[in-house]
Amino acid sequence: xxxxxxxxxxxxxxxxxxxxxxxxxxxxxxxxxxxxxxxxxxxxxxxxxxxxxxxxxxxxxxxxxxxxxxxxxxxxxxxxxxxxxxxxxxxxxxxxxxxxxxxxxxxxxxxxxxxxxxxxxxxxxxxxxxxxxxxxxxxxxxxxxxxxxxxxxxxxxxxxxxxxxxxxxxxxxxxxxxxxxxxxxxxxxxxxxxxxxxxxxxxxxxxxxxxxxxxxxxxxxxxxxxxxxxxxxxxxxxxxxxxxxxxxxxxxxxxxxxxxxxxxxxxxxxxxxxxxxxxxxxxxxxxxxxxxxxxxxxxxxxxxxxxxxxxxxxxxxxxxxxxxxxxxxxxxxxxxxxxxxxxxxxxxxxxxxxxxxxxxxxxxxxxxxxxxxxxxxxxxxxxxxxxxx
Numbered sequence: 114x115x116x117x118x119x120x121x122x123x124x125x126x127x128x129x130x131x132x133x134x135x136x137x138x139x140x141x142x143x144x145x146x147x148x149x150x151x152x153x154x155x156x157x158x159x160x161x162x163x164x165x166x167x168x169x170x171x172x173x174x175x176x177x178x179x180x181x182x183x184x185x186x187x188x189x190x191x192x193x194x195x196x197x198x199x200x201x202x203x204x205x206x207x208x209x210x211x212x213x214x215x216x217x218x219x220x221x222x223x224x225x226x227x228x229x230x231x232x233x234x235x236x237x238x239x240x241x242x243x244x245x246x247x248x249x250x251x252x253x254x255x256x257x258x259x260x261x262x263x264x265x266x267x268x269x270x271x272x273x274x275x276x277x278x279x280x281x282x283x284x285x286x287x288x289x290x291x292x293x294x295x296x297x298x299x300x301x302x303x304x305x306x307x308x309x310x311x312x313x314x315x316x317x318x319x320x321x322x323x324x325x326x327x328x329x330x331x332x333x334x335x336x337x338x339x340x341x342x343x344x345x346x347x348x349x350x351x352x353x354x355x356x357x358x359x360x361x362x363x364x365x366x367x368x369x370x371x372x373x374x375x376x377x378x379x380x381x382x383x384x385x386x387x388x389x390x391x392x393x394x395x396x397x398x399x400x401x402x403x404x405x406x407x408x409x410x411x412x413x414x415x416x417x418x419x420x421x422x423x424x425x426x427x428x429x430x431x432x433x434x435x436x437x438x439x440x441x442x443x444x445x446x447x448x449x450x451x452x453x454x455x456x457x458x459x460x461x462x463x464x465x466x467x468x469x470x471x472x473x474x475x476x477x478x479x480x481x482x483x484x485x486x487x488x489x490x491x492x493x494x495x496x497x498x499x500x501x502x
Contacts, residue, residue, distance in 0.1 A: 146187035150207030157195025167425025228252035249472025267300030285344035297345030352381025395461030
């Protein structure tokens with residue numbers, strides 16, 4: 114694919130070369146700032162899945178390289194406190210300020226109010242952490258995900274399983290945390306059967322329990338036995354459940370998506386961690402754009418909490434690229450340019466496309482396992498089959 118955007122933006126995404134450029138010869142932007150809003154989960158239960166510091170670091174880097182259209186970017190962040198009602202209040206404040214674009218919180222129920230309020234003025238809204246395709250479907254004219262969609266991720270998990278010779282799988286479903294715990298099993302089942310696998314059973318579970326022996330017994334009774342269990346797992350259950358299956362002497366692999374991507378998984382899962390494989394937004398391998406971004410931002414005084422730091426930065430870069438291609442900070446023009454993004458070289462992925470995707474990007478994902486007590490990269494994947502949302 115042909116990368117879109119100016120040569121300045123292309124240089125900005127070139128990893129280590131960028132860090133060298135910025136440190137050697139900064140050209141600081143001047144003029145009236147272009148304001149970007151961020152309705153962020155700074156506090157509350159969603160805070161691990163948003164990152165104001167990641168967005169701030171990306172803006173620092175862009176401004177040090179000359180800004181966008183010769184003007185600096187400015188971030189106006191407001192805490193929506195992981196609450197849908199507060200999210201609406203914050204969104205209205207940002208809309209009234211006349212921002213060019215709004216970065217939105219990480220769940221569909223908290224981001225949809227933002228998108229609805231912004232739509233009347235054609236302000237583009239891009240969620241930093243949400244993987245829920247229901248979000249851009251609810252406000253299709255102005256809403257985008259920075260992260261991949263759950264259907265893309267589940268399709269990737271199915272393809273990995275088939276490539277490893279697995280033919281039978283079970284799913285685990287939780288209805289305790291919105292759509293994520295339901296749709297990951299559904300999308301996986303679609304893709305796995307499409308690719309020739311068989312779903313042999315499904316088990317329900319609730320979050321917050323200390324004992325999952327009932328679920329262990331259900332899976333143990335399945336005939337034929339599943340080689341693999343897939344669910345929309347979040348921490349701490351993402352670690353507790355594999356550990357208890359291992360303790361129950363059930364030889365089964367666990368796969369999932371970014372809910373596993375937490376440093377605490379390794380300790381909580383214990384010996385069960387060796388059974389886990391997941392796809393996530395990126396992996397900071399030596400020489401990668403993600404590693405370069407982390408290193409540069411650390412040098413600038415930022416603390417890297419998790420991969421959502423990078424997604425915050427990537428959201429800013431996508432908007433900056435759209436402003437550059439639009440040649441304007443007018444929200445409607447930027448929204449139109451964002452919708453035409455194709456093959457953009459970001460931080461977590463070397464190719465991000467919105468064109469023809471209805472706000473859900475096509476982008477590579479990293480495959481991660483646990484080996485010798487550490488997360489280990491197994492490469493990247495872009496699945497051939499993507500379940501319909």
